[in-house]
Amino acid sequence: xxQMVLVGFLQAQNCTTLASxxxxxxxxxxxxxxxxxxxxxxxxxxxxxxxxxFDDRLAMPDIYGGxxxxxxxxxxxxxxxxxxxxxxxxxxxxxxxxxxxxxxxTYYEPFDVARRFQTVDHMIGGRAAWNVVTSVNDGEAKNxxxxxxxxxxxxxxxxxxxxxxxxxxxxxWEDDAIVCxxxxxxxxxxxxxxxxxxxxxxxxxxxxxTVPRSPQGHPVVIQAGASARGKTFSARxxxxxxxxYPDLEDGKRQYADFKTEIARLGRDPDxxxxxxxxxPVVAETRxxxxxxxxxxxxxxxxxxxxxxxxxxxxxxFKTKAMDxxxxxxxxxxxxxxxxxxxxxxxxxxxNPTVRDFLEVTRRGRPREAIVGSGKDVxxxxxxxxxxxxxxxxVVGGTHxxxxxxxxxxxxxxELQRRGLFRKEYTGATLRENLGLPNPPIGGWRxxxxx
Numbered sequence: 001x002x003q004m005v006l007v008g009f010l011q012a013q014n015c016t017t018l019a020s021x022x023x024x025x026x027x028x029x030x031x032x033x034x035x036x037x038x039x040x041x042x043x044x045x046x047x048x049x050x051x052x053x054f055d056d057r058l059a060m061p062d063i064y065g066g067x068x069x070x071x072x073x074x075x076x077x078x079x080x081x082x083x084x085x086x087x088x089x090x091x092x093x094x095x096x097x098x099x100x101x102x103x104x105x106t107y108y109e110p111f112d113v114a115r116r117f118q119t120v121d122h123m124i125g126g127r128a129a130w131n132v133v134t135s136v137n138d139g140e141a142k143n144x145x146x147x148x149x150x151x152x153x154x155x156x157x158x159x160x161x162x163x164x165x166x167x168x169x170x171x172x173w174e175d176d177a178i179v180c181x182x183x184x185x186x187x188x189x190x191x192x193x194x195x196x197x198x199x200x201x202x203x204x205x206x207x208x209x210t211v212p213r214s215p216q217g218h219p220v221v222i223q224a225g226a227s228a229r230g231k232t233f234s235a236r237x238x239x240x241x242x243x244x245y246p247d248l249e250d251g252k253r254q255y256a257d258f259k260t261e262i263a264r265l266g267r268d269p270d271x272x273x274x275x276x277x278x279x280p281v282v283a284e285t286r287x288x289x290x291x292x293x294x295x296x297x298x299x300x301x302x303x304x305x306x307x308x309x310x311x312x313x314x315x316x317f318k319t320k321a322m323d324x325x326x327x328x329x330x331x332x333x334x335x336x337x338x339x340x341x342x343x344x345x346x347x348x349x350x351n352p353t354v355r356d357f358l359e360v361t362r363r364g365r366p367r368e369a370i371v372g373s374g375k376d377v378x379x380x381x382x383x384x385x386x387x388x389x390x391x392x393x394v395v396g397g398t399h400x401x402x403x404x405x406x407x408x409x410x411x412x413x414e415l416q417r418r419g420l421f422r423k424e425y426t427g428a429t430l431r432e433n434l435g436l437p438n439p440p441i442g443g444w445r446x447x448x449x450x
Contacts (some may be wrong), residue, residue, distance in 0.1 A: 004385050004421055005240065005273045005392025005434065008044045008052035008404060008411075011087060013079035015400040017055065018279075019304035019364050022075050024296070026400035031079060031387035035084055038093030040401050044099040047408035048422050049395075050433045051240070052090065053100035053131055053222060054083035058107060059139030061311035064303070065318040076307045084116060087090075098430030100129030100222050105159040107135060107144040111205055113162075114169035117219045118211040126215030126429035131222040132237065134159050136336040137314035149314060152335055156229045158357055161200035163221075163237050167444040168196045170218040172209030174441060188212075193332035216429040217438035226339035235261040235272075237444070239436060242394050244277045244368065246343070251276060251389030271436060273391040276384065279398055282410045286372045293371045296398045304364035309357055312337045317354055325351040366398055374410030382420055 013031045014021035021027055030036045044052050062068035072078050078256045083101035092101050101120075103113050115132070121128035134155035135141075141149040150158065177192035195208045223238035228281055234241050235258060243258075245251030259269040281296065283289040310317045314336035320326065328351065334341050344352050344360045352360070361367070370380045384390050398401035415421035426432050 001419060002391075003419075004381070004390075004415070005051070005275050006047070006049045007240075007242070007275055007392065007394045008049050009041070009277065009394045009396040010037075010040065010052055010054050011056070011077065012054065012081040012083065013075075013077060014397075016365060016397040016403070018396070018398060019061075019074070019075075019076040019308060019374060020296075020299040020301065021397065021399045024402070026402045027399040028401065030135060032081060034089040034093070037090040039099055040404060041090040041094040041099070043404045043408055047338060047404070047412045048425060049097060050099060050392075051098040051129060051220075051430065052383055052387060053129060054086055054102060055131070056080060056102035056133075057137075057311065058104060058135060059137065059143045059311075061139075061307045063137060063139055063314065063316050064307040064310035066316060069406055071307050074301060074303050075342075076304055081336055084120060085175075087128070088120060088123065090251065091120070091127060096428065096433065097126070097139045097424040098127045098129055098220065098433060099102070099124065100131050100220070102131040102133055104133050104140070105162040106150055106155050107140065107146075110162045110165035110203060111169060111207070111209075114166040114209065115211050118170060118214055121214035121216065121219045122211070128214075129220040129222050129240075129430060131224070131242075132159065132163070133224075137311055139311070149335060150228070153229050154340055156225070156233050158202040160236070161198075161203045163444075164200070165198050165205045167218075168198055168205070169209040169422070170213075171441045171444075172196060173212040175213050175217070175438075178212055183361045195291045216431040220430050220434065220436065222284045226337065227342075230339070231258060231261065234258075235267070236265055238272060240273045240275065242275055242277070243390070245346055245389060248384060248387065248389055251384065252387060255389050273434065275370050275392040275394045276390040277396060278381070278393045279369045279396045280377050280403065280407050280411060281366070281369055281371045281398060282377045282406050284373065284410065286376055289371045289373065289376070292398075293369060296366065296369075302358075305358045305362075306354070308363045309361065311317065312363065317357070320354050322354050325353050327351065366396070369398075374414040377407075377411040378414040378418065378420075381415065382418060385420060 004082040060068055060370050062071050087099045087101040117130045138149050174192040177187045179186055198205045221239045224242040225234045262269045262272055281289050281293045306317045313335050314332040344357050347360045348356045370377050416423050
C-alpha cells in the first residue's frame with residue numbers, strides 16, 4: 001500500500017523558513033547548540049519522519065536596502081551555521097531519521113561535495129541526503145569571492161556537469177571493492193576501484209575517489225527546482241523532490257507533468273517522491289489551532305517579507321515604492337527564483353508592484369498553513385496524497401520545536417490510523433525508509449540524454 005513521505009523542513013537559527021519564528025514566545029533560542037538540533041531530530045524520529053533536511057543560503061538576506069543593519073536588528077534569517085556540521089550533530093542524536101543538508105553546485109567543487117557527503121553517510125549509517133541547489137543571489141556570489149551570480153540557465157548547465165562528476169566519484173568504488181584480507185595483504189581489489197576522467201564546458205576532474213561505497217550506496221539526492229529548467233534538472237537527477245504547489249488542482253497537474261518528464265528521461269517515476277510544503281498549525285481542537293494561528297500572524301513584520309523577496313529574486317525591493325509597478329526590464333533582470341516571479345506575474349495579469357509580490361507570495365508568512373485539529377490536518381493531507389498532487393509533505397515549523405511536537409502528537413497518529421503513514425521504520429538506511437533500492441554503479445546515466 002502506498003504511504004506518504006514526511007520531511008522536516010529545517011534551517012539554522014529558526015529551523016523554519018519563517019523569519020518571524022524566533023519571535024514566538026515558545027521558540028528556543030539555543031540554535032547554535034547541538035542539543036537544539038538533536039531534540040528536534042528526536043521529535044521527528046518519534047513521529048517516524050523519513051527525513052529532516054537543512055535548507056541554506058551562503059549569505060544573509062541583506063540585499064534589501066544594501067545594508068545588513070535592518071535585517072540583523074529584526075533577526076530575518078541572519079544566522080546560518082554550516083548545515084553539514086549541523087546534520088552530523090543531529091545524526092549522532094538519532095538512530096533512524098534520514099538527514100539532509102544543502103550544498104551549492106555554483107560555489108563548491110564536486111570532488112569536495114562528493115567526499116563530504118559520502119563521508120557523512122558512513123558516519124551516520126547510511127542516512128544522509130544532499131539537497132542540490134544552484135544558489136540565488138549576488139550576496140552569495142560576493143561572500144564566495146565573485147562579483148555577480150551566474151545567469152539562471154547557465155547555473156543549471158554547470159550543475160549538470162557537477163552532478164556527473166559527483167556521481168562519477170560515487171561510482172569510483174564498487175560495493176565489494178574492500179576486502180581487508182590480512183592473511184594475503186590485499187586491502188582492496190584494484191580492478192574494482194575506478195579512476196575518473198571528466199572534462200566538460202564548465203568543470204573537469206581527473207583522479208581516483210577516496211571514499212568507498214556507503215551502507216546505502218551513496219547519499220540520497222534532493223532537489224527543488226521550480227523553473228522550467230529547474231524541473232528538467234530535478235527530473236534527471238533527484239531521488240526526492242520538494243515543491244510548493246499553490247492549490248490542489250494546480251498540484252495535480254504539475255505532479256502529473258513532472259512524473260511524465262521523469263519517465264521521458266528513462267527513469268522510473270515511482271522511484272522519485274514529490275513532496276509539497278505544508279505549515280501545520282495543529283492542536284487538540286480547531287478553535288485552539290486558530291488561536292495559535294492568530295499569534296503566529298501577529299509576529300510577522302513587513303521587513304520579513306521584503307527582505308526575503310529581495311534575497312529570493314536577487315533584486316533590492318527597497319528601491320521601489322509599495323504600489324509602483326516593476327518595469328519589464330526590472331522583471332527580466334530578476335535572476336534568482338524565476339518561478340516565483342513568473343507566478344506573481346501570472347496571478348496579477350500585469351506588471352506587478354511590490355505590494356503584489358508581498359500579497360501573492362506571502363513571503364515570510366506561512367502561506368501553506370493547515371490550521372485545525374489532528375483530524376483537520378490529516379483530512380487535508382489525505383486529499384492531496386490520494387488525489388495524486390504529491391507523494392508526501394515537507395513540514396515547515398511556524399516555531400520550533402513546538403510545531404513538530406504538536407504535529408507528532410495530534411496529526412501523525414491520525415495519519416497512521418488511516419493507514420496513510422508508517423508506524424515503524426522499515427530499515428536502518430534512508431533509502432530503505434523511502435522505499436528506494438541502493439543505486440547500481442552507473443545507474444545515474446539513465447537520464448543523461450535529457
